[in-house]
Amino acid sequence: MAAKIGVYLCSGCGIGEVLDPAGLLQVAEDDRRVALVRESDFFCGQDAGLIQGDVTDRVVDAVVLAACSPRFYVKVFDYGPGLPVVRVNLREQVAWCHESGSEDTQMLAEDALRMALARAGGSAVPEPFRLENPSRAILVVGGGLAGLTAALEAARAAYRVILVERENSLGGWLRNVYRCAPLRPPYAESAENPFHLLSREVESHPGIVVYRGASIERTAGGPGQFDVTVRQGERLLKERVGSIIVATGAGAYDPAKLTRLKNLAYGTSPNIIVSSKFEELALRGGGRVARPSDGREVRRAAFIQCAGSRDPEHLPYCSAACCVETLKQAQYLLEPDPDCTVFIYYRDLRANGQYEHFYKKVQEEGAVFIQGEVVHVADRGGSLSVEADDLSLGCRSRVEGLDLVVLATGMIPDVAGGGPEQGALKLDYRQGPELPALKYGFPDSHFICFPYETRRTGIYAAGSVREPMDLVTTLEDAAGAALKAIQCVEMTARGQAVHPRALDVSYPEFNMSRCTQCKRCTEECPFGAINEDAGSNPLPQITRCRRCGTCLGACPERIVSFKDYSVALISSMIKAIEVPDGDEEKLRVLVFACENDAYPALDLAGAAGLKYNAWVRIIPLRCLGSLNPVWIADAMSRGIDGVLLMGCRQGEDYQCHFINGSELARTRIMNVSETLDRMGLEAGRIKMVEVEIIDYTKIPAILDGFADELAALGPNPLKGF
Amino acid sequence: MKTLKGAGAAQPLLYDCGFAREIYALEGGAQLKRCMQCGVCAVSCPSRQEMDYTPRRLFSLIRAGRKEEVLDANTIWVCTSCCTCRVRCPRGIDILGLMHELQFYYLRSWFKVHSRASFQQAFWQELRERGRIGEAGVMLRCWLKEGGLTGAVLKSLEMKGTGLRLLRRGRLRLIPPKIEGLTGLNKIIDKALAQQGYAE
Numbered sequence: 001m002a003a004k005i006g007v008y009l010c011s012g013c014g015i016g017e018v019l020d021p022a023g024l025l026q027v028a029e030d031d032r033r034v035a036l037v038r039e040s041d042f043f044c045g046q047d048a049g050l051i052q053g054d055v056t057d058r059v060v061d062a063v064v065l066a067a068c069s070p071r072f073y074v075k076v077f078d079y080g081p082g083l084p085v086v087r088v089n090l091r092e093q094v095a096w097c098h099e100s101g102s103e104d105t106q107m108l109a110e111d112a113l114r115m116a117l118a119r120a121g122g123s124a125v126p127e128p129f130r131l132e133n134p135s136r137a138i139l140v141v142g143g144g145l146a147g148l149t150a151a152l153e154a155a156r157a158a159y160r161v162i163l164v165e166r167e168n169s170l171g172g173w174l175r176n177v178y179r180c181a182p183l184r185p186p187y188a189e190s191a192e193n194p195f196h197l198l199s200r201e202v203e204s205h206p207g208i209v210v211y212r213g214a215s216i217e218r219t220a221g222g223p224g225q226f227d228v229t230v231r232q233g234e235r236l237l238k239e240r241v242g243s244i245i246v247a248t249g250a251g252a253y254d255p256a257k258l259t260r261l262k263n264l265a266y267g268t269s270p271n272i273i274v275s276s277k278f279e280e281l282a283l284r285g286g287g288r289v290a291r292p293s294d295g296r297e298v299r300r301a302a303f304i305q306c307a308g309s310r311d312p313e314h315l316p317y318c319s320a321a322c323c324v325e326t327l328k329q330a331q332y333l334l335e336p337d338p339d340c341t342v343f344i345y346y347r348d349l350r351a352n353g354q355y356e357h358f359y360k361k362v363q364e365e366g367a368v369f370i371q372g373e374v375v376h377v378a379d380r381g382g383s384l385s386v387e388a389d390d391l392s393l394g395c396r397s398r399v400e401g402l403d404l405v406v407l408a409t410g411m412i413p414d415v416a417g418g419g420p421e422q423g424a425l426k427l428d429y430r431q432g433p434e435l436p437a438l439k440y441g442f443p444d445s446h447f448i449c450f451p452y453e454t455r456r457t458g459i460y461a462a463g464s465v466r467e468p469m470d471l472v473t474t475l476e477d478a479a480g481a482a483l484k485a486i487q488c489v490e491m492t493a494r495g496q497a498v499h500p501r502a503l504d505v506s507y508p509e510f511n512m513s514r515c516t517q518c519k520r521c522t523e524e525c526p527f528g529a530i531n532e533d534a535g536s537n538p539l540p541q542i543t544r545c546r547r548c549g550t551c552l553g554a555c556p557e558r559i560v561s562f563k564d565y566s567v568a569l570i571s572s573m574i575k576a577i578e579v580p581d582g583d584e585e586k587l588r589v590l591v592f593a594c595e596n597d598a599y600p601a602l603d604l605a606g607a608a609g610l611k612y613n614a615w616v617r618i619i620p621l622r623c624l625g626s627l628n629p630v631w632i633a634d635a636m637s638r639g640i641d642g643v644l645l646m647g648c649r650q651g652e653d654y655q656c657h658f659i660n661g662s663e664l665a666r667t668r669i670m671n672v673s674e675t676l677d678r679m680g681l682e683a684g685r686i687k688m689v690e691v692e693i694i695d696y697t698k699i700p701a702i703l704d705g706f707a708d709e710l711a712a713l714g715p716n717p718l719k720g721f
Numbered sequence: 722m723k724t725l726k727g728a729g730a731a732q733p734l735l736y737d738c739g740f741a742r743e744i745y746a747l748e749g750g751a752q753l754k755r756c757m758q759c760g761v762c763a764v765s766c767p768s769r770q771e772m773d774y775t776p777r778r779l780f781s782l783i784r785a786g787r788k789e790e791v792l793d794a795n796t797i798w799v800c801t802s803c804c805t806c807r808v809r810c811p812r813g814i815d816i817l818g819l820m821h822e823l824q825f826y827y828l829r830s831w832f833k834v835h836s837r838a839s840f841q842q843a844f845w846q847e848l849r850e851r852g853r854i855g856e857a858g859v860m861l862r863c864w865l866k867e868g869g870l871t872g873a874v875l876k877s878l879e880m881k882g883t884g885l886r887l888l889r890r891g892r893l894r895l896i897p898p899k900i901e902g903l904t905g906l907n908k909i910i911d912k913a914l915a916q917q918g919y920a921e
Contacts, residue, residue: 363754392758392781396733
């Protein structure tokens with residue numbers, strides 16, 4: 001606990017013109033924990049040395065800096081891990097968005113300073129959680145293109161790699177592929193299949209241990225100390241690794257299900273085949289494709305895209321790679337024989353990224369691209385025909401005399417597709433053995449902001465197990481996941497959190513003597529970081545923790561706390577707010593704002609000079625999921641008129657860094673409304689809004705609207721008690 | 722805009738790649754393979770309202786092998802060579818050049834007396850004989866080609882009002898003078914055509 005707080009009052013950037021420094025000075029001097037107060041208008045520039053000097057001379061053991069938002073000048077005001085810095089956001093959230101010289105603005109600034117002093121006084125310096133002997137080895141599950149690349153990338157960075165492949169040889173999907181779509185610029189020429197080279201390199205690399213024909217029996221522990229049991233035939237091997245890359249890839253959509261698509265006539269002729277079969281024919285014929293029915297060379301062929309893809313009855317999504325694969329397969333026919341005729345039926349040709357060049361190349365080689373829906377495929381005595389609603393012609397069109405029709409099928413992730421890889425890691429987690437899926441069975445946690453992150457810390461998904469992807473993307477993905485895995489082992493070894501609170505050394509501590517075994521923390525942790533023992537006691541696995549504080553919000557007994565973030569700490573901040581008497585007609589609104597989106601949105605509103613009422617008192621939370629209902633009760637009994645929760649968008653396209661913070665908060669305030677009833681308070685005093693960072697223009701409407709609603713309700717009857 | 726012959730009928734259009742191969746063999750014709758049917762040419766074309774088929778549809782018809790529809794359409798003759806399509810084409814296809822190639826292809830292999838090309842031919846005849854373009858001359862030649870003598874007389878009567886107004890304002894000369902050095906100009910044109918491989 002800090003006993004010598006240094007308070008630094010900045011008056012630059014317009015703060016001095018809006019606020020009276022004497023009032024702030026008084027607040028600081030009234031707090032007996034404050035050791036010294038300094039004023040300047042340029043702490044981030046010429047006077048930066050003042051704070052540093054006090055810190056070096058050990059005059060202060062905590063810094064409260066009343067200046068700009070904590071999102072700015074983080075490096076300038078960083079005095080090492082042992083010295084907490086609490087920032088009072090006087091610039092973006094006071095001076096820039098409230099009336100100058102007004103009494104309410106001054107009260108807001110003084111409350112903000114009091115809250116910061118409470119926070120600084122109540123925080124302890126976090127000690128990193130260090131494992132005794134953290135493992136830096138990386139386990140790669142799956143020896144396909146993604147797995148091989150990730151293993152090589154990690155091994156080249158001098159990390160020990162263990163690669164587990166279920167088949168007896170490496171290569172994965174590529175083992176049954178003749179040539180590959182372009183892998184390097186200018187992305188116009190198809191490439192030789194790289195898997196021979198890659199697997200040879202992996203097998204001969206001294207830093208990589210390869211288990212072929214092996215599977216994982218059990219994965220226990222957490223980052224830095226995963227204990228993995230590998231089964232290879234009859235043998236059981238134990239390996240300890242620091243992080244895991246899951247690259248189990250995807251499987252092709254089951255062709256048998258295509259028979260339900262009557263228009264494609266799959267199964268009625270040996271010459272109507274799926275794309276993987278075509279690849280097999282090309283591989284067997286060394287590039288020459290023979291017709292399955294009579295072995296004759298194929299002279300006229302049609303490729304039909306989206307067979308069973310982008311179809312709610314089959315795969316509702318686009319598999320991203322089939323179009324490019326078809327382009328490559330068309331080349332198998334066109335390159336040896338330019339007089340060959342190839343028709344490609346497509347809905348939208350999705351040659352993602354640089355593959356547009358490849359598309360152009362195949363067009364120039366003479367493939368005929370027909371946009372439209374295939375109406376039916378028919379076989380008349382060995383000669384196939386395709387009829388389609390042709391979008392470019394604007395009428396129905398027909399192609400006859402085809403030797404072969406190839407149906408391009410999509411991919412399904414092996415992890416959840418019901419394939420043999422279901423629960424490939426067999427996690428020994430209280431929340432189940434599989435990686436939770438984001439959508440369509442692909443395990444991911446937040447694909448927009450954090451690719452590779454699964455909802456299990458230290459386990460990174462790479463390649464088409466994560467989302468359908470083409471080869472170039474897979475190569476990038478594998479390298480990215482390898483870097484993530486390396487980051488994870490390094491940061492875990494230092495006791496730091498990984499993404500998204502990277503470098504944070506605080507961690508939750510459980511006061512087990514008061515635990516009632518209610519299991520809320522073990523159930524609600526979005527990352528499965530808390531296991532249970534036989535007696536239903538929570539067994540936190542700190543290295544799995546992402547420090548969101550969801551457990552802290554979930555615990556009804558308030559036994560979970562971080563050194564610098566706890567129920568008591570936030571409560572003390574709430575208690576630091578001065579609530580005027582009801583007859584003064586000054587509302588007080590407590591805002592819990594998510595640090596990741598809502599808080600920056602508030603900053604942006606200030607930066608844009610948008611004005612809102614000065615009743616609001618803002619407390620940033622690590623995640624709205626860490627909201628403990630006790631705080632609402634505290635605020636209400638203090639006489640604060642209303643509580644506003646600002647969280648991230650929830651639902652299918654959620655934006656929460658910690659998966660479901662807003663949902664959890666919503667459930668908790670529903671539960672708390674009963675308590676409010678008992679206290680004789682209206683449920684309308686608590687409100688939750690979802691705010692994205694770009695919603696900053698809506699901030700005044702949200703805050704003023706809520707203040708109006710509260711004014712209509714009248715003052716909190718508990719004021720003054 | 723013209724609806725396609727046979728569109729909506731019971732018989733679907735049959736793809737036949739022979740005609741497309743002929744067009745691909747023209748100078749610059751292979752560029753057409755690159756067309757991805759995005760339709761930027763069609764929305765950019767200032768003459769699209771007058772066209773039977775927009776350039777995009779024309780190219781899709783070529784690909785499907787609908788020789789008759791392509792060559793009977795007015796598209797290639799309505800093109801004003803403004804070059805907007807060529808500038809905007811995301812595939813960098815020289816659509817303007819292709820239009821000219823198709824015009825020559827038409828004249829070589831699809832020429833009929835009452836043809837789509839009558840205006841273009843009248844224009845060139847006038848140019849070659851007088852060295853400049855006179856509205857009266859070009860139109861008369863064009864009408865003669867399209868409707869013979871009777872047709873030309875009827876058409877002239879129909880346009881009488883416009884013609885007289887133009888005459889009154891001094892905007893129309895019935896017999897404009899020839900330029901000096903007409904033989905030289907014709908030699909230049911011949912040479913240019915010969916270089917392009919279109920000697921008449």
